[in-house]
Amino acid sequence: MSPRLDAAQRVVIKIGSALLVDKATGEVNRPWLDALAGDVARLHAAGKEVILVSSGSIALGRRVLKLPRTRGPRLEEAQAAAAAGQIRLAGAYVDALKPHGISVAQILLTPEDTERRRRYLNARATLQTLLKLRAVPVINENDTVATQEIRFGDNDRLAARVSVMAGADVLVLLSDIDGLYTADPTTDPLARFIPEVPEITAEIEAMCGTTRTDVGTGGMVTKIMAARIAVAGGCSMVITSGKVLAPVAALQRGARATWFPAAKSPAAARKQWIAGTLKPTGRLVVDAGAARALKDGRSLLPAGVTAIEGSFEKGDTVVIADAAGHELARGLASYGADEARRIQGRNSRDIEVVLGYRGRDVLVHRDDLVLTG
Ligand SMILES: Nc1ncnc2c1ncn2[C@@H]1O[C@H](COP(=O)(O)OP(=O)(O)O)[C@@H](O)[C@H]1O
């Protein structure tokens, strides 16, 4: 049994190129993908939300463009291959999930999209909407525009960033290996299996060689880096073998796996991040009604804001204070300072008229808000 997976509401599954692309033919391994689609459908039927992070565009595109199948093509070739392969990759997911009545939506991200707050918030909002609509986002790195210096290059860390961005409870890394060992088991016969890593120490990091498969790029090193990102963001991570049909069902039945449990929930980790680690760049003064609403766990509407100080951009952290100057909360602003000033004191209905576009109804959403006073 896997109680952590059973308890999860939002699950991210990372699929490496080595699993999805048949090494001999350079094509999608259909039986495997069809079985994975069964996994996704079962999770969906259990009411969970599923996000897939899938590699494979470069491996698939190499065949389409008749590039050599060996590893390490030049960056331009890899980018061209990704452009040709991504269509097939996304199409393969559409085909596999269609019989289950599940819609697929593609999102291609660069590291910047997960780092720059404005883009991060937009990507996050899109993800949330897709999940609300019960679609399955299929995410990959935007390899055609990402240059070498700014690329993730591996989808392990991309998957971890996506997991934190989406507030996922569990990230499942499907690999060619069933978990973490004390050393690379493919070369060290004395390597012992580790079922759980409560803390990622230097000793754990030292266990990971740099061995890489023919078509994958990650190795164990990037999986440990991914675990750090996920766990810090409140998302538990698990590495298990994807070399079986329906690997998630296998995990649920107790297949071997290494867990990296998160101490906090995604929401708690996020709130801690908002409350503690960011330097507020602005200040919103609110009236008594808005102060009460915040205490009741509601969002901050522009109507309750009486003054705005400082200069901040959409997505920046702002302090929310009462008329007497006491800090009540901190949160991420849905609008930059200039726009916030224009809608301050106004009813949310008027936002479209004032700004000329239909933005968010709230100045700080309750998910982005933490009470500090
Ligand atoms: N300590 C370790 N425990 C498990 N695997 C390890 C370890 N050190 C190195 N490896 C290697 O990492 C490989 C997994 O990485 P990789 O093949 O790149 O996965 P993926 O394609 O799923 O990203 C394993 O096959 C194994 O050879």
Ligand SMILES: N[C@@H](CCC(=O)OP(=O)(O)O)C(=O)O
């Ligand atoms: N994003 C690229 C490559 C990323 C990749 O292979 O990552 P991984 O599966 O973690 O080794 C692709 O789709 O081909």
